[in-house]
Each structure stands twice: as C-alpha cells, then as structure tokens.
Amino acid sequence: VDGTERRDIIFTNDSNEPFWSELRSRHLSPLIMFETKNTTALDSSHFNQMASYLGDRIGTLGFIVTRNSVGKPQQKKAYSIYNDSNPRKMILVLSNPDLLNMLDMKCSGKNPMRHLQKLYRAFLTGVQ
Secondary structure, eight states: OTTOOOOSEEEEOOOOSHHHHHHHHHTTOSEEEEEEEOSSSOOHHHHHHHHHHOBTTTBSEEEEEESSOOOHHHHHHHHHHHHHOSSOOEEEEEEHHHHHHHHHHHHTTOOTHHHHHHHHHHHHHHTO
C-alpha cells in the first residue's frame, strides 16, 4: 500500500560463528531476511519479490521459508537471479523437511547451522 514494502522476518547477523561471519562479509548481510510462503508451490513471483528486497540495506542473502521442497524449475530461478544480479543475490529455500531436520539436530545436541551450511554449499556448487 502506498509503496510500503513489508518483510516477514529480519534478524541481525552479529554472530561470531565463522559461517555467519562469512555470510556477513561475502553477502554484505548485516541482516538476514526470511520470507514465509504458506503455499503449495513457489513460483517465479516469490523469487522476484525476494530479489527485489535484497540489496545494499539488507544484504544479498535471503531465505524463503515454505512448506514443500522446491523442484528444478524453482531452483533454476534462484540460480538465474544469482547469475544475473550484480552484486549477486542468493536466495535459499527452507522447507518443512529442512526445518524438521534442524529441530532434530538441535534436540540431539547438534548445531542446526550445519544444515544451513550444507544448503549454502549445495547452492554454490549447483549454480556453477
């Protein structure tokens, strides 16, 4: 309304953990944004919306949180945004299975950040 942009969740990225420090440095991300989508499937408009929010003020890394895992077309859209943006904007998707895995890790005394690292590395490997 009237040009107002509303983001769902924004966290400050002031962790001393090496992974979060790397994200802060590499993606100029003093903040980490999460967009939540309660939908059966993501489409290009969801990725375009997230990409429009990323930039100088927030940083170039964001997460879309959704119920279902994404397929190849959605992953290709995320890769396309990464490859076609300058600076490069990275959009990672967290689905219910990812969140459940992270909760299980936390409950068993493991660090759920490791799952995010895995998703991050998979994106960097896949985008090539």
